[in-house]
Amino acid sequence: MLYFIEEKQIPGLLKKLTDRWEVYAPIVQRGGDTLFERIDASREIPPDLLDMSSRPLISPKEIFFPQSEVMFKWRDDKLEVEKRGSGAKPRLVFGVKPCDFYALQLSNSFFTTNIEDYYYVRKFKGALFIVTACLTPPEPNACFCSSTGTGPYLDSDKVGFDLQFVKIDGGFIVEVASARGEKLVKETGEFFKEQDQLELSEKLEGIFKEARENINLKVDFETALEIVREESEKPLQSNRLLPIYNEIANRCIYCGACLYACPTCTCFNVYDTSNLSLAEEIGVTEVAGERVRVWDGCVFSGYTREASGHNPREKAYIRTARRYEHKLRYDVDFHGRSGCVGCGRCLSVCPVDIGMSAFVERVNSLGGRYGAD
Amino acid sequence: MRISNEYLPYPIKIISVREETHDTKTFRVSFIDEDLKNSFNYKQGQFVQVSVLGVGEAPISISSSPGERGFFELTVRKSGHLTTALHRLKQDDVFYVRGPYGNSFPFEELFGRSLVFVSGGIGLAPIRGMIRLVLENRERFKDVKILYGAKTPDDICFKDELAEWEKRDDISVYVTVDRGDDKWKGRVGLVTSLYDDAVGVDGGGSVAIVCGPPVMMKFAAIGLVKRGFKKDDVILTLERYMKCGIGKCGHCNIGGLYVCVDGPVFSWGRIEKFPEIEHVF
Numbered sequence: 092m093l094y095f096i097e098e099k100q101i102p103g104l105l106k107k108l109t110d111r112w113e114v115y116a117p118i119v120q121r122g123g124d125t126l127f128e129r130i131d132a133s134r135e136i137p138p139d140l141l142d143m144s145s146r147p148l149i150s151p152k153e154i155f156f157p158q159s160e161v162m163f164k165w166r167d168d169k170l171e172v173e174k175r176g177s178g179a180k181p182r183l184v185f186g187v188k189p190c191d192f193y194a195l196q197l198s199n200s201f202f203t204t205n206i207e208d209y210y211y212v213r214k215f216k217g218a219l220f221i222v223t224a225c226l227t228p229p230e231p232n233a234c235f236c237s238s239t240g241t242g243p244y245l246d247s248d249k250v251g252f253d254l255q256f257v258k259i260d261g262g263f264i265v266e267v268a269s270a271r272g273e274k275l276v277k278e279t280g281e282f283f284k285e286q287d288q289l290e291l292s293e294k295l296e297g298i299f300k301e302a303r304e305n306i307n308l309k310v311d312f313e314t315a316l317e318i319v320r321e322e323s324e325k326p327l328q329s330n331r332l333l334p335i336y337n338e339i340a341n342r343c344i345y346c347g348a349c350l351y352a353c354p355t356c357t358c359f360n361v362y363d364t365s366n367l368s369l370a371e372e373i374g375v376t377e378v379a380g381e382r383v384r385v386w387d388g389c390v391f392s393g394y395t396r397e398a399s400g401h402n403p404r405e406k407a408y409i410r411t412a413r414r415y416e417h418k419l420r421y422d423v424d425f426h427g428r429s430g431c432v433g434c435g436r437c438l439s440v441c442p443v444d445i446g447m448s449a450f451v452e453r454v455n456s457l458g459g460r461y462g463a464d
Numbered sequence: 465m466r467i468s469n470e471y472l473p474y475p476i477k478i479i480s481v482r483e484e485t486h487d488t489k490t491f492r493v494s495f496i497d498e499d500l501k502n503s504f505n506y507k508q509g510q511f512v513q514v515s516v517l518g519v520g521e522a523p524i525s526i527s528s529s530p531g532e533r534g535f536f537e538l539t540v541r542k543s544g545h546l547t548t549a550l551h552r553l554k555q556d557d558v559f560y561v562r563g564p565y566g567n568s569f570p571f572e573e574l575f576g577r578s579l580v581f582v583s584g585g586i587g588l589a590p591i592r593g594m595i596r597l598v599l600e601n602r603e604r605f606k607d608v609k610i611l612y613g614a615k616t617p618d619d620i621c622f623k624d625e626l627a628e629w630e631k632r633d634d635i636s637v638y639v640t641v642d643r644g645d646d647k648w649k650g651r652v653g654l655v656t657s658l659y660d661d662a663v664g665v666d667g668g669g670s671v672a673i674v675c676g677p678p679v680m681m682k683f684a685a686i687g688l689v690k691r692g693f694k695k696d697d698v699i700l701t702l703e704r705y706m707k708c709g710i711g712k713c714g715h716c717n718i719g720g721l722y723v724c725v726d727g728p729v730f731s732w733g734r735i736e737k738f739p740e741i742e743h744v745f
Contacts, residue, residue: 162471165517168558172469205725206710209469323719327739358714361707365518380518382471384707387714394715395740397705398522398544401678403718403740412739421720 093291094265094276094283096256101143101263102136104282105185111278112183112219115154117142124148127184143186143256146229146434150191150354151184152198155214156386158351162210162361164381181217188229189242190432192222192252194354197426201357204425210384219271222255223263226302233435235308235448241432243302257298264291264298308435308448315451316429319419327412335453336415340407342443343390349437349445350388355418355430358394360387389413415450470710473515473560474500479535480555484621488586489551490527490539496558506530507568508594509701509729513709514538515560516549523706523724526564527589529596539589539621565709566728569594569673569699577671578607580663582684584655584676585614588621590701590728591675599635607670608635611662613655613680617641617648638662655680656687665691674700674732682741685732695733702728702735 096104108114109132118128118140125142126149163172187195202211224244228234236242245252245268253272256263265283267273276283322330330336350356365380387394390410396402404410422430431447438446475496482490495501506512511525522544528537542551553559569591579598583591598605610629614620620639630637638658640651651658655676663670672688674681685698704716704723716723718738721730735741 168475168517170472172472202712204711206470206712207468208710208712209471324737326737326742328742357712359707359712360715361521361713363515363518363520367518378518382517382521387707389714395705397703398547399677403678403704403743406743409739409743416719417717421717424720 092267092273092276093286093288093295094267095262095286095291096265096283097262099138100282102138102141104279105130105136105141106132107279107282108183108185108275111180113180114183114185115151116185117145117147127151127154127186141186143223143258144229146188146225146234146436147186147191148436148440149352150194150434150436151187152191152194152354152357154182154184155195155211155218156198156202156357156359159383159385160210162382162384164379166379167377181219182214183219183221185221187220187222188225188434189222189245190234190236190239190434191354192220192245193241193250193432194434195220196250197355197422197428197430197432198357200426219253219275222252224255224257224299224302226258226298227305228307230435230439231307233308233438233446233448234306234433235310235312235435236433237303237306238308238310238312238448238451239429239431239433240312243306244299257295259294259298264295266295310448310451311455312429312431312433312451315454316419316423318454318457319416320423323412323416323420327409330412331457332412332415332454333408335450336408336411339445339450340411343407343411343445344443345390345392345407346442347388347390348440348442350390350414351386352436352440354432354434354436355422356386356388358387358389359384361385389417418447470562471708473513473521473562475558476561478553478555478557478559481553484539484623485619487543488539488541488621490537491550491553492528492535492537493559493561494535495561501534504536504564506536506564508571508597509569509590510564510566511590511709511728512538512561512563513565513706514546514550515562516546516553517560519549520546521707522546523565523703523709525590525701525703525728527592529593529600531597531600539586539592541586563709565724567726569701569729571597574671575604577605578669579605579609580670580672580688581608581610581612582655582672582674582676582688583610583612584680584684585619586621587676587680588612590703591673592622592625594673595629599629599632602634609662610635610637611640611655611658612638613640613642613653613658613676615642617645617650636662654683656683659687659691663688663691671697671699674698685736689732695736696731698732700730700732700735702730704728 114130115127117125125145125147202208247268253269255266322332361384395404418430476493479492511523514524515521524538527539644652706716707713709724711722711725718740
């Protein structure tokens with residue numbers, strides 16, 4: 092089912108949605124970056140700060156897997172987990188890019204397979220996403236979602252979703268692709284207009300065709316997946332990708348920005364803080380503290396270092412191989428599709444110009460059996 | 465909606481502390497909560513996540529046998545922040561545990577086979593539970609041999625137990641040290657130097673269970689394969705830096721495997737090609 096919504100109605104819609112949902116939307120920050128921010132029902136949303144065209148600097152993963160999160164606290168020896176009150180609302184994220192939508196599905200499937208991750212699941216369960224299609228790539232030199240099959244819009248024949256907003260003059264065509272999406276539109280009916288379905292659907296087709304043509308950066312992702320798979324079966328010394336891993340390892344400055352920006356990177360570290368030393372020094376009688384988890388990344392040398400000093404991935408090229416093989420081979424084994432959704436953030440944030448699309452091109456340029464020559 | 469929180473640890477009380485070496489202690493512990501104490505089951509080769517609140521959490525393998533009830537044992541070498549904090553604890557002190565996690569050593573599958581245990585240093589701890597379980601069911605197995613190496617005589621773990629095992633006539637025990645001292649009358653050399661005497665050339669019928677420092681494990685496994693062991697009959701238990709124990713934090717992964725969930729027990733054939741193993745030297 093297709094509807095139309097006027098652009099100026101969107102702040103009002105978001106405010107209305109806060110009745111039933113904990114709403115997040117992409118908001119321009121003071122420094123100019125766009126980040127997802129929780130919508131506060133008591134404040135007006137300035138329409139010019141609601142940014143539905145940029146690719147948010149950090150993906151919406153942070154709404155479910157925050158950069159830093161208290162797991163539990165203790166006071167003397169009593170552990171407490173912060174409760175989400177029984178009245179806690181499910182989360183609704185507005186303005187999710189198609190690539191990020193795929194990434195959220197991958198992360199959720201990772202966090203819920205085998206033993207569920209309590210902290211992720213309790214935030215993700217019942218969440219709803221309103222996707223905004225990309226008619227022109229927000230980062231023309233980095234976005235390559237058409238190569239990974241994750242954009243520039245969602246296709247209901249290929250993936251299940253609830254709602255997709257597609258920009259046209261004066262507003263958005265709203266594509267409803269699920270019963271949940273339909274329910275939301277019905278509940279907030281005053282914002283949505285019914286129009287001739289055939290006319291809207293013809294318009295959509297034209298817009299989507301143009302959106303596909305607007306993608307600047309295209310790589311042969313499937314071939315790269317095959318090569319990485321085949322080479323990863325070999326010992327690293329005879330892996331034909333070793334020179335590429337070495338080259339990247341030499342250029343990388345190990346800042347980890349690519350991992351933090353990556354919508355499907357979910358590795359974390361855990362540490363404790365407490366007033367223990369203070370208690371010993373000044374005689375505080377009540378010992379309190381908390382266990383915190385924070386984002387971590389496989390390119391850091393300390394990531395695998397053990398207390399004994401042994402470090403199975405001390406060598407930088409092994410860490411580099413790990414990063415690419417995880418995304419392009421082991422994620423395929425786990426999810427049935429690669430862990431790269433073509434958002435291009437790794438390239439955009441990299442201070443030394445390393446990115447997934449360039450890696451894919453380098454892999455494909457190996458030639459030989461794969462015929463680049 | 466009810467989701468269980470696997471990250472929450474539970475308090476355990478120290479029943480007793482045994483000094484194994486100058487840097488290694490065995491803690492006999494049990495859960496304070498009676499229900500947990502009675503329901504806590506684990507398999508040979510599994511580990512728990514151990515917490516000292518305010519210091520952190522780390523994986524420690526269970527060194528007792530699953531056949532022992534009402535308590536379990538953790539053998540801990542002092543090497544990082546958490547293990548240093550643990551070493552300060554005494555009888556009746558409390559710390560926290562969650563688990564057990566990981567897969568386990570095969571057991572019933574090995575009935576009727578000969579077993580060779582190869583371990584180095586504190587590496588005896590993760591396989592001690594399995595050894596004890598095998599000895600509790602000794603008639604189920606053919607020959608049982610235990611090969612153990614330590615850096616120096618002072619580093620030999622479970623000394624009393626090794627001495628007891630040596631007295632038995634239904635198993636063979638071989639102990640060696642890298643460097644002896646004035647009092648040491650036993651063998652000197654790496655644990656693999658015991659292979660000539662203890663293993664000879666195997667026709668492929670025995671199963672080896674290996675644990676020790678990474679370099680030792682690699683060469684122990686390669687040596688066994690050279691002597692005729694099938695790669696899948698060389699079974700290792702790996703130790704890795706871990707933050708969750710449930711396949712989420714990513715720290716322990718090698719290839720598509722998570723040591724905490726798919727391991728820590730692996731056959732040599734399954735892991736030898738991974739760079740994290742291949743590049744250990």
